[in-house]
Amino acid sequence: MSTQMQLAREGKITDVMRQVAAEEQIEAEVLRDRVARGTVAIPANIHHTNLKARGVGEGLRIKVNANIGTSSTYPDIEPELEKLDEAVRCGADAVMDLSTGSNIDVSRQKIIEHSPIMVGTVPLYQATVRAIREHGAVVEMTEEDILQTIEKQAKDGADFMTLHCGVTREAIERMRRQGRIMDIVSRGGSFIAGWMLHNERENPLYEHYDDILDICEKYDVTISLGDGMRPGCTADATDRGQLTELITLGELVDRAWRRGVQVMVEGPGHVPYDQIEANMKLEKRICRNAPFYVLGPLVTDVAPGYDHITAAIGGTLAAVSGADFLCYVTPAEHLALPTIEDVHTGVITSRIAAHAADLVRGIPGAREWDRRMAEARKQLDWEAQLSLAIDPELAETKRGARNKKGEEACSMCGDYCAVKIISKYFDKPVCPCDD
Template structure:
């Protein structure tokens, strides 16, 4: 039986190799997974032309996934540096990489990235359009903008951020309801500017069926972009954000009718007390489509530490229903992240995702922690390193400060509670001030 997309296959009861792989990774019954894909509650972004991919599922009942952003810009346009980041991101088991390149030889980099990546690849075509045509934004035609989407699909991109929710109606709501930080989404600002400069409707909204034609042909998952995501905690959960979210819900249904998979993008900057409600709003208004969030960053005053502000919000978001976390690095709001920034951002996001999975009761999440706790009780350092989220750093920290007693660490030495409890429970004496007999 033939099928066009993973959603089409699931609706027809066809177990694709991608569905089979994801079911095995997630320890989920394959029929249950097919039901979720058919209903749009899980997406499996896997372009037919991305041959090196190891498919992952995003959505209900699955592990929370993380995404790494990278790519070349006018100020930092070294392809080799970005490819080195790709290798490290894959080694660190990031499930997705978004190429946000906006200058120079974007297709050369994108093609190399797709060919080498086992992770799913995302892009934002509007970022690429100005550089691709080497013309100013206002002069780009509808056809040219749609052609960039098709070019990315042909290259093998698995999911694309399409800012279709910032239509003229949403833009009017934004203009009537002033914000502290206006529109901070790069793609959202570009689409808003294109509409204002041309006096026309957002082409991705007006010609959404043509976008769906492309996505259905290549099985590209649409990541419906949140142009009106809050860029400060003051703007969270405001009229613009909610108006756009309602529009994204309508577009989601249209995509599903064409068997095109959907993810919804979300905030942004948001205080802790608003996060849980926002996760509920997305699931309600967007019909339980997978939710992909940037952060949320829970305070605006920590530049240089926004991987931490993001991880705090990301953990609560994941625990409350978010399915996919976009990493944030210490360089957020300051500059293009370097390799070390990227590593810190990945670890922070992985911690947030895993903390959310424990709260959601995802299979295997708590067992990992229990295995670490047992290794700690047994003072099995090699086992602890093997279970650590960042084994290299854990091993390095221990090597940098060697204890007198190899079973302890230099924090407590022979006063180590674990060591002493093990000895007492085994009927042994505790020698804290002298060598063991």
Template sequence: MKNRIEFPASEKVYMTGTHYPDLHVGMRKVEQMPTVTVKDGKKELVQNQDVYIYDTSGAYSDPDVCIDLERGLPRIRERFVRCNDDIVQLEEITSEYGRMRLKDSSLDTLRFKNTVPPYVAAAGKQITQLYYARCGMITPEMEYVAIRENMNCDQLGIDTHITPEFVRDEIAAGRAVIPANINHPEAEPMIIGRNFLVKINTNIGNSATSSSMEEEVEKAIWSCKWGGDTLMDLSTGANIHETREWIIRNCPVPVGTVPIYQALEKVNGKVEDLTWEIYRDTLLEQCEQGVDYFTIHAGIRLQNVHLAEKRLTGIVSRGGSIMSKWCLVHNRESFLYEHFDDICDLLAQYDVAISLGDGLRPGSIHDANDEAQFAELDTLGELVQRAWNKNVQAFIEGPGHVPMHKLRENMDRQMKACHEAPFYTLGPLVTDIAPGYD
């Protein structure tokens, strides 16, 4: 089968939970060859234990699951969503743009057909992993990631400190996040944080000149096969809404986006025409589809944009350059900064995490750790606190193009300014020579 993922000398196995016995956490069991020893002149084979490894391939590597891209992956978390009295299901989507696309009959052949009305927090209720952790609760997602991170260590007799209680405490402290939108039940919960396994993000996306929906879904599956822990859809071409639906419904890992990219497409690429209303509806549209985390460049402040003028390579972040131009054209603070609390209120209704984008990241080692970069970092520290005040999970996008002798300063400044929130670095890339300038 085209979309079946297979690995030699291993099999897909599932571990169950204790707090939630109906959890089935997938991982790979790898058979080791026996060790050959010599005793009294004779060869003996000593059987080695199986090795269990982290697996991001989801149902694609399970031979017992029938893969049908037109139906999507099994909705493994939906039973927990349905059993949560703090969550309700709507009758239909509510974003204006989403409804407009739905009414356009010319898109019928492109549309993912097997959709489900979106879920949302009930009125007056909090549903985020951060909120539940602060209340002392262990959610199914928390136990799931604890089992995943352990990779069967307890049964192999290996001591581990990663328990569901430890996961809960790290999330409550803001040192870890579980990006798990209630409208992406196909995703297997995973955790990002300094006290857990290192995670790798993969970027995909169409453009105005290349790639089809089929190719984007194939890229997503390929990423999951080779260990991509999260997936970002950075599409800027045609039919972004429909392409994203196909990706999410067939993706077993958390999906992230940069919403300002799609918002810009809605105004035909004219930065000056961007508004809070367009951006908010884009957030709502993507929340209802099931995007698990958003990169939001709310750290761009009007007062700091001029600091990049001293640089060799200027502002290289696409989101950063969009918002910097908007601030300068309108001579005011960005709507992302002004409406940040409104953004958090919206995201909390779906448990969407925020990746606070570093719009003033350096594009070359010449500009690393400069005044512009650290001015924005201080703003991100303010914003992460505001997100936490709304019970929204948050992590910080960090730079590349930071030479090795400046990494420590970069890390120390981030830890202090951003209160130990997870740091998601681009690499960390320590040179310009191999990849070229950003």
């Protein structure tokens, strides 16, 4: 079985490529060339049979991911399936199953079976849970535990996997010598760093990268190279640990492409606004324009409860500057497991950031959407305005709560609606003799 990248390099346009090209309103041959070069990835595991594939990368619409999954505190999978449905309904392009509850295999299998959009996983989460249950501690995890987990999740149909292959001993030591406030905030990064420091060994994900490529090639799993050294506060952004990991990830991109395995690169979490553009350009340069997947970035640390907004501020600039895939941040970030309402808010907020960037990047259909809304507002066509809204239900609720049914203007302006007033003058036919 060949990967999408391998087939693209052979000059073949697959059904998956045609599907993505049609959605993106671009020529299939253009897409094939980008997949062949690696600047576009199409995460589409051969065992995810009900998937409507999406492309991520050069010249494509910015994609949005929603994180879901069970925890040891909330192990029931049914609420997570409801969150999946809500994420799909709100327009998410992917979900990541971050389950750490009591039956991770069942959770993942149900999510993949239920999901028409891309599903990502973090195998290290399951491998560490398994190590604790079977060996009594994370640091007793074996290479076999990790590789078996990756193989199992690939066989189940995971479309992309976050793998923290770039957390090397060199990166950790450089981070420690420079000093950080938050050290390592990536859960997967902390697991593997703790294992490395305890066992005084190199990262097994790095050492067994060729074995991982074997698995991903077999099932056409897209590797999402995790940013285990990402900054957890703005003061730690763009430091030596983060950049050392990024250089390693660039080398791992090359190795994956040589095998015909699709790859994305994950980017930083907390970054001051004035450093975001530089971070995006560094990634694109070092990783040869591989698709870039970012969490946020969050532009300040002081807004718990509003971090969907801090992430949208950073995400917009990140996407304008080169990022291709935004992982949503919900109002519950840093506080709690998100509710279904948090999922709704997180997806919509990230989609707003993504669309704002699509406008700047000239993505087909983006400006047309805004223009249709402007024309509907000019005509005071409320039915069209509500249908064009990125969150039609919320818009309709707000409209209905403070306006009489059938009211032409809105209760903000009432009789003094600027659009209505000026239309009396601007919409008059112009006399030819006025020229």
